[in-house]
Amino acid sequence: MKKLIHILVSFALILILWQGAVSLGYWNQALLPSPPDVGNGFLELVSSGTLFAGVKSSMYRFFVGYLLAAFSAVTLGLVLGWFRNAWSFVNPVVQLVRPISPIAWFPFIVLIFGIGDLPAIVIIFIAAFFPILLATVNAVGKVDQTYIKVAKNFGIKQPMLLTKIVLPAAFPSIASGLHIALGTAWVFLVAGEMVGAQTGLGFMIIDARNNLRADLLLANILSIGIIGLILDSFIGLAEKQLLKRWGVIGGNNVY
Structure with missing residues (x-):
């Protein structure tokens, strides 16, 4: 309840400052629409079904790309974190590729995968893969060796050692x-959707800009922020449930 109050107060302050800037400033409302105008634009998107269709397309691309990246990065990170010699050879390549923006790969992605959902999914995969991989490798390297010794004394071998002992112990850091x-x-x-898609929230921003509809543009931007906040809260709750299930002490205090 306290967190909800904090969120509502923060949003209220933003709306007050926003309305004050529109009312007292010298900006043309065609360039900076007021909160009521953006609210009407949001209702227009909802009533026409445009917002729902855009969110549906974006969420499909996001979940496919993100879940594929999470599964592959955690799996590979567990293996490379356990076999540190192998990671010594892979790490230089990762550090070379990791700083490159996923958007920089977009021309090659389009040439290879064509136009449609797949290029956006590949961009999401690239964007999510490296943070998860590095977090997993580092987390495995910091696992208390006492857990490993006890597990080996009980005869636990691979792959059970990684999935039943190392993964739960390393998960708080992987969650970051x-x-x-x-x-x-x-x-x-x-x-990615702003560059090459014909549907989705990113495309809707470009479409609103091309039609000089600043109210719809801001409505789409706010929708993106709200969905991002919901996704962040969802993954936080999922993480806490996994920590409770695995009995990790202090799991509720990770975030």
């Missing part, structure tokens, strides 16, 4: 990578 990757993937989803 999942959180960071979620925000990064959501940002690059919109960027």
Whole structure:
């Protein structure tokens, strides 16, 4: 309840400052529409079904790309984190590719995968993969060796050792990578849709700009922010449930 109050107060302050800037400023409302105008634009998008269709397309691309990245990065990170010698060879390549913006790969992605949902999914995958991979490798390297010794004394061998012992012990740190990757993937989803998609929230921003509808443009931008906030809250709740299930002490205090 306290968190909800904080969110409502924050939003109220933003709306007051926004309305004050529109009322007292010298901007043309065609360039900076007021909150009521944006609210009417939001209702227009909802009533026409445009917003629902855009959210549906964006969420499909996001979840496919993000879940594929999470599964592959955690799996590979567990293996490379366990076999540190192998990671020593892979790490230089990762550090070379990781700083490159996923959007920079877009021309090659379009040439290889064509136009449609797949290019956006690939961009999301790239954006989410490296933060999760690095977080997982580092987390595995910091697992208390006492857990490993006890597990080996009980005869636990691979792959059970990684999935039943190492993964739960490393998960609080892996969760940080999942959180960071979620925000990064959501940002690059919109960027990818603005470049090459014909549907989705990113495309709707470009379409509103081309039609000089600043009210719809801001309505789409706010929708992206609200959905991002919901996704972040959802992954936080999912993380806490996994920590409780695995009995990780202090799991509720990770975020």
